[in-house]
Amino acid sequence: MLINDILRAASLVAMISLASQAGAQTLGPGEHVKPVFQQKLPNVPGKSMIAVIVTYDPGGKSPPHHHAGSAFIYAQVLSGSIRSKVDDAPARIYKTGENFYEAPGSKHGISENASKKVPASLLAVFVVDTDDDKLTVPDN
Template sequence: MFTRVCCALALAALPLWPALAHDAPSKNATVTLVAEHELPNVPGKSLKAVLVEYGPGGFSAAHTHPDSAFIYATVLEGAVRSKVGDAAEKVYQAGDSFVEMPGDHHAVSANASDTEPSRLLAVFVVDTGETVLVRPDQE
């Protein structure tokens, strides 16, 4: 139920929110902030949702998120290849979800297809003051 509500809210708000200005280096990928709301019962924390859209063969560079961020991600369309923390790389299909704990390293985030697009919704619970949600690895 929570996933469906978040997806519906994010998709409904999509035209209202600009693209994030701090995307990780990527190929054929777009990250858009689609929802942001302070949590009334958790002072200092907000829910922020981003829609990640990958074209065929698209990917985001390896990255981390703010230390305060807990992330719940669900694949909305297609398939996404992901490797978070020490877990093995895995392909998630539409309807599958995964979490990222504070401090996790996201080594792989990519469309699993070279011919079809994919989309995922990442819902952050993060410190309200955080504005940079994606921090590319230093080269």
């Protein structure tokens, strides 16, 4: 039993370490990115699922950016409201409980807290090539 507990703890530490190396980074003022999960998909060779929680301070935002070319992203607003604009779609405000997705190759022109007074957060789940080392890259 003790060996199983040790192996589980070591596995958790390794997973957290890998998630923090998975390319999640803070890009903009008032933006905080926390890796929370990473796992290779056993039924889809070469693909992994990575999850991060993005928290925006009041008025916080990310600069225009894109994600790894292989990344399909599902985002769920956990608290507050997030203004988002992907590709040529109009900007939209998503509130707690609402969700959106980004297809591979999408450009994320706006990602910000819609409030200047209340923090906001979202869960972003990436399905990505396992060997992609940067999840998010700022646009020039």
